[in-house]
Amino acid sequence: MNENEFGYRIRQALDEGLDQLDYRTTYRLQQARQAAVARLPAAGGVPALAPAWQTAGGPPVEREPIGWLRGLGLVVPIVALAIGFVGIYDYQESRRIAELADMDFAVLMDDVPLETYADKGFGALLQNPSDEQ
Amino acid sequence: MPSGSLAPAMATRDELSEFLASVERRAYKQALFAVRDSDAALDIVQDAMIKLSQSYGERPSAEFPLLFTRILQNVIHDHFRRQKVRSTWVTLFSALTPAGDDDADPLETLEALAGSSDAEGADDKVERAQVIAIIEEEVGRLPARQREAFLMRYWEEMDVAETAAAMGCSEGSVKTHCSRATHALAKALRARGITL
Numbered sequence: 409m410n411e412n413e414f415g416y417r418i419r420q421a422l423d424e425g426l427d428q429l430d431y432r433t434t435y436r437l438q439q440a441r442q443a444a445v446a447r448l449p450a451a452g453g454v455p456a457l458a459p460a461w462q463t464a465g466g467p468p469v470e471r472e473p474i475g476w477l478r479g480l481g482l483v484v485p486i487v488a489l490a491i492g493f494v495g496i497y498d499y500q501e502s503r504r505i506a507e508l509a510d511m512d513f514a515v516l517m518d519d520v521p522l523e524t525y526a527d528k529g530f531g532a533l534l535q536n537p538s539d540e541q
Numbered sequence: 542m543p544s545g546s547l548a549p550a551m552a553t554r555d556e557l558s559e560f561l562a563s564v565e566r567r568a569y570k571q572a573l574f575a576v577r578d579s580d581a582a583l584d585i586v587q588d589a590m591i592k593l594s595q596s597y598g599e600r601p602s603a604e605f606p607l608l609f610t611r612i613l614q615n616v617i618h619d620h621f622r623r624q625k626v627r628s629t630w631v632t633l634f635s636a637l638t639p640a641g642d643d644d645a646d647p648l649e650t651l652e653a654l655a656g657s658s659d660a661e662g663a664d665d666k667v668e669r670a671q672v673i674a675i676i677e678e679e680v681g682r683l684p685a686r687q688r689e690a691f692l693m694r695y696w697e698e699m700d701v702a703e704t705a706a707a708m709g710c711s712e713g714s715v716k717t718h719c720s721r722a723t724h725a726l727a728k729a730l731r732a733r734g735i736t737l
Contacts, residue, residue, distance in 0.1 A: 409737070411723045415695030417737040418676060418726065422696055425673045426566040436583050437565040444590035445558045448598040 552602040560605045561590055568613055571692055574681040575617045585620055589613040610697065610707045614689060672735055679729040683722050686710075690718035691726070 409417075514520050524530050552560075565586060572582035589612045597608050680688060686708070693704040694715070705712045730737065 411720065412695075414723055414727060414737065415691070415719075418680070418691075419696050419698075421673050421676045421737075422567075422570065422680070424669070425677055426570065428670060428673070429566060429569070433569065433579065433583065434566070437569055437586065440583065440587035440590055441558060441561040441565055443587065444561060444594040445554050447591055447594045448552075448554055448557055449595070 550601060551599040552605065556602040557594060557598065557605070560602055560609075561593075564606070564609060565590070567696065568609070570677070571613065571696075572617055574677070574688060574692075575685065576620055577681065581620065585613070585616050589616045592616070606697070607699075607703055607707060610693060610699070614707065675733055675735060676730065679726055679733070682729065683725060687718045687722035687725065690715050691722035694719050 568586045568589065569582055572585040573579060576582055576585065589609065592612050593605065593609050597604070597612075600608065680692070683691065689708055690704055693699045693707060694701070699707065701712045701715050704715045708715065727737075
C-alpha cells in the first residue's frame with residue numbers, strides 16, 4: 409500500500425469519526441460558528457456590533473451594523489450642546505441690555521433715588537458708559 | 542470578473558457560515574489531537590473562527606480554507622505557548638496541585654471517543670468505532686509537525702504547496718513530515734492489530 413492509499417484510508421476513518429461527535433460538542437461548535445458569523449465586518453468596512461469574546465458555550469448575539477446611526481449619535485449631542493451655549497449667551501446679553509436700558513431710562517426720567525448718585529458703582533458707570541454697552 | 546475593481550467580492554454571512562459548518566468538526570478534531578482536551582479544543586476552534594471572521598471576513602470565500610487552516614494552527618500554537626507559561630507557574634506551586642494529569646491524556650481521548658458509540662447496538666459498528674478511536678488516538682500521538690502535515694495533506698486534501706504555505710515551511714519538509722507520519726502511523730496501527 410502506497411502513501412496516498414494509506415492516507416485515503418485514514419481519511420475515511422477520520423471522516424467516520426466526525427459523525428460520532430456527541431451532541432454537546434456539535435452544539436458548542438454551532439454556537440461558536442454563529443458567534444463568528446456575528447462578527448463578520450459589514451460591507452462598508454465597519455465591523456458589525458458583536459458581544460465581547462465568550463467561551464464556546466456562551467450564547468451568541470446577532471446584531472445588525474448601524475454605522476451611519478452611530479456617527480449621527482455622536483454629532484447630534486455636540487450640535488445640541490453648541491446650540492444650547494449660543495442660546496444661553498444670547499439670553500444673558502438680552503437681559504443685561506434690558507437692565508441697562510431700564511437704568512438709562514430711569515436716569516433720563518429723573519426717577520433715580522438720590523442715594524443712587526452717591527453710590528460709587530453708579531459713578532463708575534456714568535464715567536465709563538461704553539464698557540457696559 | 543468585476544470590471545471596475547481589482548478586489549474580488551467579500552464573502553457574505555451565508556458563505557462564511559457555510560464554510561465554517563463544513564470545517565468545524567474537522568477543525569475540532571485537529572485541535573483535539575493537538576491539545577487532547579475537549580473544552581480547550583472547542584475554545585481553539587471558536588477562537589480561530591472569530592479570527593477568520595474579524596480579520597479576514599472581507600476576503601473572498603475561496604480563500605477561507607487556506608486562511609482558516611493557518612489560523613487554526615496558529616491558535617493551537619498560541620495555546621501551547623500560553624500553556625507553557627502557565628505550566629511554569631504550576632511547577633512552582635506543584636505541591637498544591639493534584640498529580641496525575643499528564644498520565645490520563647491518551648486514555649481520556651480514547652475513552653471519550655469510544656464512549657460516544659455506546660448507543661450503537663450492532664457489534665460491527667462498535668468494532669468499527671473502536672478501530673476509528675484507535676486510529677484517532679494514534680494520529681494524536683504523532684509528533685505535532687508530522688501530524689499537521691499528514692492531516693492537511695490527506696484529510697483536508699491540500700496539495701504540498703498549500704500545506705507548506707500553511708505550515709510556514711518548505712515543500713520538501715512537508716513531504717518528509719508526511720512520509721514519516723505515514724510510516725509511524727502504519728507501524729503503530731500494525732502493532733495494535735489494525736490493518737487498513
